[in-house]
Amino acid sequence: MTLQIADVIATFDMLDAWEDRYRYLIEMGRSLAPLSDDERNEDNRVRGCASQVWVVTTLTQAPDGTPLLAFRGDSDAHIVKGLVALVLSFYDKKTPQEVLSGDVMGLFKQLELSEHLTPQRSNGVRSMVERIRRDAAGALAAQ
DSSP: OOOOHHHHHHHHOOOOOOHHHHHHHHHHTTTTTOTTTTSSTTTOOOOOSOOOOEEEEEEEEETSOOOOEOOOOOOOHHHHHHHHHHHHHHHBBBBBBHHHHHHHHHHHHHHHOOGGGHHHHHHHHHHHHHHHHHHHHHHHHOO
16 A cells, blocks of 8 residues: 555645545556455455445564555445555554554544435444454454
8 A cells, every 4th residue: 555644634734625536536546556356256245335345454574573454445436446555555554552542533524424425424434443443453452
């Protein structure tokens, strides 16, 4: 995942029109590495999203041996794919504890995304965050 949250915040601050912000969100979605057909399965599908969303969680390690979670994802809808990219960038390569304590919804408020998303998209983001938090809790329990 190549998105830096500080860069996303700075870009959102520069863009005044919401049409431009949505275009930027779509561009973020295009930065996602594609998932294979095998990864687009029911185990990876996020339930509770109106669009099709898949999240693949992998447990990796930092050079010092600290367990880290890595995330990849995709969606069949352009704006939702951008939301997937944003959420996954927020949580990617963090420890399970950091994932569980992270507040991506605070980022959404800072970017004013919360007030510009449809209720369906907001519910989908919450479902994605719940799924990521469940994966982090599972990784933490396995330690």
